[in-house]
Amino acid sequence: MAKNSKSLVAHPLSTFAAFVAVGLVLLQTSCTVGPDYTAPKTPVRSAYANAVVTTRPSTVSSEAEPAIEWWTTLRDSELDSLVRRAAGGNLDLQSAAARLLESRAELRIAGAKELPTLSTSAAFARINSGKGVGLPGGSSGQSSAIDTNVWSAGFDASWEIDLFGGQRRLIEAASADYQASVEYRRDILVSLTAEVARDYLQLRGLQERVQIARDNLALQQDTLDLTLSLRKAGFNSQLDVSRARTQVAQTRATLSPLTTAVIQQEHAIATLLGLDPNALSAELDEVKPLPAVPALVSVGMPTDLLRRRPDIRRAERQIAAANARVGAAVADFYPRFSLTGDFGLDASKFNHLFDWENRYFILYPSIDWRVFDFGRTAAEVAQEKAVRQETLLAYQSAVLSALRDVEDALVAYANEQDHHAALTEAVASAQDSVAISKDQYKQGIIDFLQLLDAQRQLLSVQDDLAQSDQAIATNLVALYKSLGGGWEAEDTGQRQSQPNVDVPAAIGLSALTNGASEDK
16 A cells, blocks of 8 residues: 555554544534434323222222232232242243343444444565566576565554434434333233233132032032932932932032143143243142232323333334434435545565554545435335334324223223122022022922022032132233233333333444433
């Protein structure tokens, strides 16, 4: 490389400083094109229509925000342990964490692209001129090539100056994508805790139904023994005995599918914890009662839902990312400015390579402007705007779905309690009917068929009541899930346009000068 520019520099550090200084001077006149982000404003009700305090055993109220670790309100140590272990072992949650790391790396890559790059190189070349010269003492027809050695070492620096903010918009987009990944992991955590709790409550409900079937089986076995005794005494017919045996067999038959469901629930819970399906069988086989729901459930206000639900927060961050990419596309309408600098040493002998007089330095700017591209840039801007509109509609849909989830869960939770109250009354009446029918059958006042009907009715309403107990508990889980429960925001007063996430600083020049461009 030519050395006629040696006089331009006195020291390598000063050359690099000059390179950076030129770039900083250009950046002082830079701007950021494209639309600045404004968080969407979505009008919602001031309160949930179905969140009213009633005389039911468990009521809901909007006076306070919902519990963060809502599963602890059920006061079941086994459930607390399962949720804690699921948070540490669930594979879907680990996958979301890996995606978060991937997004963090993409943000750092985007930030690094705003800074200059510096590379070093060293080379050796042996050049043969191919020109002949006379050999001493030889004939003039003989010739020899001239061999020249070239040793070189140096540094190359390049920097695309982000005069119109295209790269800053890409950093903005990467930052919003990272925040969306944070919210995705939170959404998985919310779903995970709800699924663990629901499966656990269903397990306890199934165990209760198994116990009810066994208790009724014992009652029906007593009835069968009674009919056998009366048959021996000649007070009834063989038909009564056959009917009693049929009822015992039918009740015993219900135990097998219930037992199968219990085992399958144990498998489901173990899988959620990232364990072998049978890993928790010994732990969960121990029968425990279904946890009681709290007397008062706080659900907060609909406006809080926009801040609490991770899926809504994620959708909002996706709008921010799409908006930033519109700006990056707009920046392609403007020219790109770059600086390239070379500093190095070269010599024909290695022992002279690092002599200061063998230095050279070249600094040259360049401009690249897409003046005519048959509408490609305009089409790219239109495409990014369409994507932004798509994400905005997805956000609005997420808000509506969230509001519907809460209202549906509130209605189901309240009405199931009314259903439960009616079934409780029915069970009490059915128990009286069985007791009366048994006495009247012994006295010969009624036939055996009436006693069987009373016992069947008792088994049916008791099983319905057990399922209602389970439904109330699982409806409560669905309510807490719809409210976005299961994670905690560090700043509960944060604005929607500022999701509360730990965003790593983008290593960009904007962080060195006026600060990284982020949605405020």
